[in-house]
Structures are given as C-alpha cells and as structure tokens.
Amino acid sequence: MSDLAIATESPSRSPLAQEVARRRTFAIISHPDAGKTTLTEKLLLFGGAINLAGQVKAKGERRNTRSDWMKIERERGISVVTSVMTFEFEGLVFNLLDTPGHEDFSEDTYRTLTAVDSAVMVIDAAKGIEARTRKLFEVCRLRDIPIITFINKMDRESRDTFDLLDEIEKTLALDTTPMTWPVGRGRDFLGTYDVVSGGVRLLEGGGAKTGAAQQIDISELAGRNANLDVAAVKDELALVSEACKPFELAAFREGHLTPVYFGSALRNFGVGDLLEGLGRFAPPPRAQDSNLRKVEAAEPRMSAFVFKIQANMDPNHRDRIAFARLCSGKLARGMKAKLVRTGKNMSLSSPQFFFAQDRALADEAFAGDVVGIPNHGTLRIGDTLTEGEDLTFVGVPSFAPEIVRRVRLTDAMKAKKLKEALQQMSEEGVVQVFRPRDGAPALVGVVGPLQLDVLKARLDAEYSLPVEFEVSEFQLARWISSDDRKKLDAFIAANGSGVADDVDGDPVFLAKNEFYLGYTKERAEGINFSSIKDVK
Ligand code: G4P
Numbered sequence: 001m002s003d004l005a006i007a008t009e010s011p012s013r014s015p016l017a018q019e020v021a022r023r024r025t026f027a028i029i030s031h032p033d034a035g036k037t038t039l040t041e042k043l044l045l046f047g048g049a050i051n052l053a054g055q056v057k058a059k060g061e062r063r064n065t066r067s068d069w070m071k072i073e074r075e076r077g078i079s080v081v082t083s084v085m086t087f088e089f090e091g092l093v094f095n096l097l098d099t100p101g102h103e104d105f106s107e108d109t110y111r112t113l114t115a116v117d118s119a120v121m122v123i124d125a126a127k128g129i130e131a132r133t134r135k136l137f138e139v140c141r142l143r144d145i146p147i148i149t150f151i152n153k154m155d156r157e158s159r160d161t162f163d164l165l166d167e168i169e170k171t172l173a174l175d176t177t178p179m180t181w182p183v184g185r186g187r188d189f190l191g192t193y194d195v196v197s198g199g200v201r202l203l204e205g206g207g208a209k210t211g212a213a214q215q216i217d218i219s220e221l222a223g224r225n226a227n228l229d230v231a232a233v234k235d236e237l238a239l240v241s242e243a244c245k246p247f248e249l250a251a252f253r254e255g256h257l258t259p260v261y262f263g264s265a266l267r268n269f270g271v272g273d274l275l276e277g278l279g280r281f282a283p284p285p286r287a288q289d290s291n292l293r294k295v296e297a298a299e300p301r302m303s304a305f306v307f308k309i310q311a312n313m314d315p316n317h318r319d320r321i322a323f324a325r326l327c328s329g330k331l332a333r334g335m336k337a338k339l340v341r342t343g344k345n346m347s348l349s350s351p352q353f354f355f356a357q358d359r360a361l362a363d364e365a366f367a368g369d370v371v372g373i374p375n376h377g378t379l380r381i382g383d384t385l386t387e388g389e390d391l392t393f394v395g396v397p398s399f400a401p402e403i404v405r406r407v408r409l410t411d412a413m414k415a416k417k418l419k420e421a422l423q424q425m426s427e428e429g430v431v432q433v434f435r436p437r438d439g440a441p442a443l444v445g446v447v448g449p450l451q452l453d454v455l456k457a458r459l460d461a462e463y464s465l466p467v468e469f470e471v472s473e474f475q476l477a478r479w480i481s482s483d484d485r486k487k488l489d490a491f492i493a494a495n496g497s498g499v500a501d502d503v504d505g506d507p508v509f510l511a512k513n514e515f516y517l518g519y520t521k522e523r524a525e526g527i528n529f530s531s532i533k534d535v536k
Pocket residue numbers: 030031032033034035036037038039059062101152153154155156263264265266267
C-alpha cells in the first residue's frame with residue numbers, strides 16, 4: 001500500500017469511514033489559457049483514466065468566439081467528459097469536477113465549487129494572477145475551500161519566482177509555502193528543487209511518475225547547462241528556506257495558506273508532485289451545512305445534493321443527468337432515496353460514475369463522490385436526497401442575473417409549450433426564469449450573453465420553439481423577503497407589475513435601473529433585497 005493511502009487509513013475506523021477518508025474531491029480554477037485542460041489531461045494520465053493525453057476536449061474549444069462556442073456546446077452536450085472525472089492514484093480516489101472555461105457560465109462554476117473540498121489554482125508563470133482566477137478564488141474563499149497552487153508553463157519565459165509568490169500573498173491575502181522551487185527559467189528550465197527532501201528533480205528523463213523521477217544533489221547541476229549559475233541557485237534556495245513560511249496543514253485547511261508547486265503541464269513536469277500534494281494535504285470530504293444540522297461525511301445514512309444538471313448527454317436517449325455530490329454515507333445502486341423538496345421517494349436504479357471517456361454504473365459510491373442520476377425532470381439544482389431525514393443542504397446559490405430579457409415567441413400558439421420548456425431550462429440552471437405576477441410574458445435572466453445563445457439553440461433544437469429576445473423594461477432582479485409576512489404582502493401588492501416569481505415561486509423584485517432599485521429600497525422598510533439566493 002502506498003504512503004498516501006497509509007496516511008488516511010486507520011484500523012480503528014469503520015469501513016465506511018475508511019472509504020470516505022480515501023476521497024479527494026476538487027476542482028481546478030484558472031484564467032483561460034493558463035493550462036487547465038492540459039493539466040487535467042495529465043492528472044488523468046496518472047490515474048490511468050485515459051490512455052492518451054490530448055483527449056479531454058476538442059482543441060477548438062479554447063477559442064471563445066460565439067459561433068465556435070455554440071458548436072462546441074452542442075458537441076459538449078453529448079460529451080461525458082465535462083462534469084466530473086474520477087480516477088484512482090496511489091490508493092486514493094480523486095473526483096475532479098470540471099468547470100466551464102467561459103466566464104458567461106460562471107454561475108455554473110460557482111455552483112460546482114459548492115461541491116468540492118479543495119481546489120487547484122493554476123497560474124501562468126508569465127502572467128501571474130489574472131482576473132478570472134481572482135474571482136474564482138474569492139468564491140473559494142467564501143466557502144473556506146483550501147487551495148493548492150500550480151505555477152504552470154515554467155518551460156517558457158516567466159516572471160521572477162519571488163515576485164509571483166509576492167503577488168499571490170498581496171492580491172489574494174493568502175500565505176504561500178513553496179513546496180518545490182524552479183531551477184532555471186524558460187529554455188534553461190532544468191527542473192525543480194524539492195524544498196522538503198532537498199533533491200533536484202530533472203525535466204530531462206521525466207518527472208512523469210513521482211517515484212520514478214530522478215533526484216540529484218544541487219551541486220551536481222554544474223555542467224548540465226552552461227547558462228545555469230549554480231551559486232546563484234544556491235543563494236536563491238537559501239533565501240527560500242530563510243524567508244518562506246514553512247507549510248502548516250491547519251493554515252492550509254482553513255484557507256489561509258497555499259502550498260505552491262512549479263511545473264509544466266505540457267511537459268508533464270511537476271504534475272506528479274501536485275497530485276501527491278493533493279493526496280497528502282487536501283482534506284477528505286468535509287461536513288456539510290444543512291438547514292437542520294451539520295452532516296458529517298462518515299455518518300452511515302446517505303445524503304446528497306444536486307449541483308448541476310446536464311441534458312442530452314447521450315443523443316440516442318434524451319436523458320437528463322443530475323450530478324449529485326454525496327455528503328454522507330454510502331449510496332448503493334437500487335436504493336430508495338427521499339427527494340426532500342417533494343417528500344417523495346425515488347429509486348436510484350442506475351447511478352453513474354464518469355471517467356474521461358466513459359461512464360459506468362455505480363454499484364456503490366461514498367461521501368465525497370459525485371454520481372450522475374439519470375431522470376426525466378424529477379431532480380433540480382439544489383435538491384437534497386436523503387434516506388428519510390427532512391434536511392436540506394444549504395449553500396448552492398443562485399445569482400441575480402446581469403442581463404434580463406423578454407422571450408418573444410414567433411408562433412404564439414406555442415405559449416404553453418414555451419412555458420414548460422422554460423421551466424425545464426431553469427431547473428437545469430441554463431437560465432433563470434421570472435414570471436411577472438401581472439401575467440405578462442416570462443422574462444429570462446442570465447449572467448452572460450452566451451447563455452442566451454444556448455437557450456435559443458436548445459429551445460429550437462429540442463422543443464422546436466424558435467424564439468427571439470427583446471430588451472425588457474426591467475434590467476435588474478432581486479429576491480425579496482421579510483421577517484414580517486404582512487409587510488412583504490403589502491410590498492408585493494403595491495408593486496404588482498414589478499414583482500415576479502422565480503422557478504421555486506419565490507418573489508423577485510424587478511427594477512428598471514439601479515436608481516429605481518435604490519429609490520424603492522429606501523422606501524421599503526422591513527424588506528430585504530438580495531442578489532444571491534441560497535437554494536432551499
Ligand atoms: P486552458 O484550459 O486553461 O484554457 O488552457 P489549455 O490547457 O488549453 O492551454 C492553453 C495553451 O497553453 C495551449 O496552447 C497549451 O498547449 C499551452 N500550455 C499549457 N501548459 C503549458 C506548459 O506547461 N508550457 C507551455 N509552453 N505551454 C503550455 P495553444 O497554443 O493554445 O494550443 P495548442 O495548439 O498548443 O494545443
């Protein structure tokens with residue numbers, strides 16, 4: 001058995017607790033182009049999940065133009081690789097949850113981050129912290145998700161290493177501990193120094209598998225590359241050991257400190273160190289907050305929440321897959337689970353696991369795992385499944401849309417069909433739908449314009465509903481609530497045409513602009529206006 005597995009085994013634990021302790025459920029956060037896809041491929045290679053790197057997604061997917069993206073979304077619609085990839089390495093089970101690369105789908109990303117226990121932050125060594133990395137980092141911080149940093153593209157010209165660490169510390173207010181240190185830069189990048197063991201792992205001759213990597217003493221580097229100033233390297237390493245904070249597991253787990261690894265995903269260098277770090281330091285499944293109590297991962301009874309819905313994963317079967325994160329216990333195929341929102345039981349007859357290219361029936365799954373549950377619209381984002389207890393997990397958020405549009409149907413006879421289709425699209429998290437209480441046609445809200453393109457394409461392809469979007473008189477939506485039911489009812493009555501119901505029937509105030517929103521807020525005593533809603 002490997003060291004990593006030993007670190008998590010304890011003979012006194014129940015078999016369930018041991019299974020839970022083997023799980024590492026994580027996501028990769030990065031700015032587009034930093035190397036998330038390349039790193040994902042290499043991580044999967046370690047786990048033997050794919051035979052050949054380069055298969056994780058189509059190359060063109062990187063290009064962010066609209067037309068390209070739509071085509072890709074259609075391709076993605078039938079692809080199984082996008083949501084979760086499970087692989088084993090050294091006795092541990094890694095669940096890598098994928099997040100969409102495009103910022104228009106950030107809502108999807110935020111929801112996915114509610115289902116992980118840790119994240120890998122990939123930074124381009126030439127660019128440092130970029131806008132999207134920072135934003136995603138902030139989402140992780142809200143949930144105290146521990147972060148491991150991978151500074152990528154060390155085989156290219158890069159910024160000064162101390163500068164990069166300094167930038168992480170200052171812009172993210174996060175302490176850093178380099179676990180490895182680059183020796184040489186760009187074309188002269190030779191490998192990394194292992195800060196803990198004190199050896200150098202060379203780029204030439206691999207770095208592919210951690211164990212197989214070549215470790216040599218720093219003094220032996222002279223002569224390997226004419227451009228390498230060994231004395232300067234030694235000075236730098238002396239400074240690292242003097243000036244950098246030592247690694248502290250508790251500070252990392254609380255989200256205050258990040259261990260930093262250097263490498264090149266493209267050359268498959270440093271990826272093994274990163275994976276080993278994930279196995280060793282990243283937390284096993286955490287306890288999850290519910291409306292009633294904290295649910296511990298090793299509790300015997302199964303519980304789970306749905307954080308993502310994907311439709312049409314298989315073009316031959318118009319199915320809908322709900323991705324559920326198991327929060328506690330063990331799921332056994334065929335078991336019955338209670339869908340708390342409706343109070344009804346459903347049979348989990350064919351839960352699925354996902355690998356890079358494949359999916360397979362999951363006979364059993366444990367807390368921390370993500371399973372796909374095929375269904376025909378029974379499950380929604382934010383739903384909780386339990387073995388009977390009436391608790392609901394909190395923290396799967398909805399965000400106030402940035403763009404609000406009215407949907408115009410070219411064939412008015414199909415209004416009923418449109419209503420059903422929009423309901424389904426909103427349950428899947430494609431868009432948010434707001435139904436004005438005065439009976440006016442539905443409004444859709446999105447965070448990014450590409451979501452509208454996807455909605456239009458899907459309504460057309462799946463429901464034969466050609467639609468157009470019109471600018472509406474409303475631009476902003478805020479969820480409204482009050483401790484005093486009467487006040488809320490009075491507000492709704494007074495603002496009839498500006499109040500709509502969301503997918504759950506919760507009231508939403510629609511405003512023409514910021515000024516009007518501010519004006520209304522000032523006068524609406526006792527009413528809360530929120531731009532985030534926790535799915536209940
Ligand atoms: P993303 O998912 O974060 O958007 O990034 P992706 O992995 O697609 O990588 C973006 C580009 O950076 C790709 O090049 C990829 O090959 C390159 N890259 C990733 N990791 C490294 C690395 O460690 N070193 C170097 N030198 N390059 C790296 P591209 O030109 O856009 O695509 P391709 O045609 O080369 O595949």
